[in-house]
Amino acid sequence: MSQGRILKVAGPLVVAEGMPEARMYDVVYVSDFRLIGEIIEIKGDRASIQVYEETGGLGPGDPVYSTGEPLSVELGPGLLSSIYDGIQRPLDKVRAQAGDWITRGINIPGLDHERLWDFVPTAKPGSSVSGGSMLGTVQETDLIEHRVMVPPGIAGELLDMVPAGRYTIDSPVAKIRTASGSVADVRMCQKWPVRKARPVGEKMAPDEPMVTGQRIIDAFFPVGKGGTACVPGPFGSGKTVIQHQLAKWADAEIVVYVGCGERGNEMTDVLQEFPELQDPRSGKPLILKTVLVANTSNMPVAAREASVYTGVTIAEYYRDMGYSVALMADSTSRWAEAMREMSGRLEEMPGEEGYPAYLGTRIAEFYERAGKVRCQGGDRTGALTIVGAVSPAGGDMSDPVVQATLRVVKVFWSLQARLAYMRHFPAIGWLESYSLYVDNLGEHYARELGGDWAGMRDRSIALLQDEANLLEIARLVGAESLSAEDQLTLYTARSLREDFLHQIAFHEVDTYCSPSKQKAMLGLIMQTHEAMRAALAAGVPPRSLFEIMSRESVARARYAPEGAPEYFEKALADIRAEIAALSAAASVEGAR
Ligand SMILES: Nc1ncnc2c1ncn2[C@@H]1O[C@H](COP(=O)(O)OP(=O)(O)OP(=O)(O)O)[C@@H](O)[C@H]1O
Ligand SMILES: [Mg+2]
Structure with a gap:
C-alpha cells in the first residue's frame, strides 16, 4: 500500500x-x-x-x-434483504459496531463472508464458459434463486466444479482454464467497480410494460420493463409516495431502492415499513426481493454521490442473472447537489447554477445503465428499469437537473403543486406528462387487454384535453353558453379525474389496481359517456342525466375487489337502465 x-x-x-x-x-x-x-x-x-x-x-x-x-461493491448471495449505506456497508452491522450513524473508519464488507450457502452446480465440466455463464444456483431467499455466474472478463474451459454442498462466498466453486493457459478460481462472490456499467450481450427495446398498479401510470403513461422514467415535482407533491408505491407494487422480480439524501424520517419509514410489507404476488415479505441503499441527509455528502452507483451496480448484477429489476432513486437532485458541492471544492469551472459542466453527462450515463438486455453468457433476457425522483428548488422545471434528466428519460410523470394542493393524488399532471413507450407496448396491450384498449385510452386522454379548453372558454363566457355535448365532456372528464386518475395510496384496496380492473373502470366511465351521449341526442336534459343515482357505482368502482367483473356488469346495467328511463320520459315529453 x-x-x-x-x-x-x-x-x-x-x-x-x-x-x-x-x-x-x-x-x-x-x-x-x-x-x-x-x-x-x-x-x-x-x-x-x-x-x-x-x-x-x-x-x-x-x-x-x-x-x-x-470503489467497488461485492456481488453475491446475501445482497437481498440488506440495508446498505452509500458505499455498501450494512447499516445494521455498522450500528452494532458503532452506534447510531457514527460510522467513521468502519470498514465492514457488504456481504457476510462466514455464512454458508447451499450451492447447486448446474454447469458441466469440459464445457466452454465465458463472462455471465451460469455455474450454479443458490436459494438466496424464499423468493429469489441466485444464479452464480462467471464474472465478466473470464472465459475458457470449465475444468472442475465442486459438488452440491454448503460453501462460503469465498470458497472456489469452479476452475476455469483461460485462453492464456492459466487457471482461474471462480467464487460465489465477485467485485465490480460501481462507476462502470456491467457488460451486456445486446440491448433491446422495452416491449412489455412494468405494471405498477397505479392507474395514471399504467393506463396513461406506462414505463416499459428496462425503461427510464422521472418524477420531478415540488416539495410535498408526492414523489416519495410514488417511489414507495412502485417499490411495493411494480411487477419487478427484484427491487433496489436508493434513498439518497432525503430526510432521515422518510428513510426510517422505508426501513420500518418494508420488512413488514408483503409481496402481493407471493404473499412473502417484500424485503426478500429488495435491496435498500440508505443515505440520508444527515450522512456525509460524498457518500450520497456514491449511493446511486452502488444501487445501480447491484441492480445490474441481478439483471445479468436474467431478472427484471426496478431501481428507484429518491432523490437524484440530492445526488446532483453532492456532485455540485465536490465540484465547487475542486474549484472546477461551474456550469449552470453552479452544477459542474459534466452534470448532463453523468445523469445520462446513469440512466443509460437501464435497459432490456440479452444477458452475456447465456440465453437469458434481463431488464433494469430506472425511476428517478427529481426535486428542483421551488418546483422550477428549468432546473438543470430536471432538464438534463428530461433529455434522457423516456417517461415524464409531472407532479403538479396545484393538484397536490387540491389533494388530487397521485398529483401527476395528465396534460403535462408523457410516455414514449406507448407505441412499443401496443402489441402487448392488444394481447393482454384486447384490441379496444388503445382506442379507449386515447379517447379518454382526448376528453381531458378538451376539458382544459372548455374550462377556459367557460371561464371567459360562462358555463351556460356551453352546448349539451360540451357539458357532457366536462362531466365525463371530471369522472375520469375523480373516479379513475385519483388513487389513494393508503387505502387497502385502492392502493393497487390491476390492468384488467383498470380497463373495467375506464370502460365503465367511457360506456356511461356513450350512453349519455345517445340520451342527449334523444333530448334528455343534461342536468337530469348528470344526476342519475347509479353514477355512485362509478365513484365506488375503485373499491371493487380484484377479479370481480360482475360489479362492473351490474353497474353498467343499472346506469343504462336509469338512462333508458330518462330517455323514455323525454320521448313522451317530446311527443306531447
Ligand atoms: N397517492 C397518494 N395518495 C394519498 N396521499 C398522497 C399520495 N401521494 C402523496 N400523498 C400525500 O402527500 C404527502 C407528501 O408526499 P411525499 O412525501 O411523497 O412528497 P415529496 O414530493 O416526496 O416531498 P419532498 O419534496 O418533501 O420530498 C404525503 O405525506 C401524503 O399525505
Ligand atoms: Mg420526498
Missing part, C-alpha cells in the same frame, strides 16, 4: 501529496482513522479525495493509504 500525506482538508474534500501512483477513482484510506475516500482529481503527485465520512479532526501531515482499487 503506497502512502501519501494530507496537505489540506476542506469539508469532505482532502488534498494529499506524495501520491505519484494514484489513479482516478481509486479508493484510499485517509488518516489513521482509515476513513474511506475516493480520488476524484489528480494533479502531478497531488490527489484530491472525496471522503465518505466526517473529516473533523483530520489535519495536514496525516497519512493517506492507497488501495490501488476503484
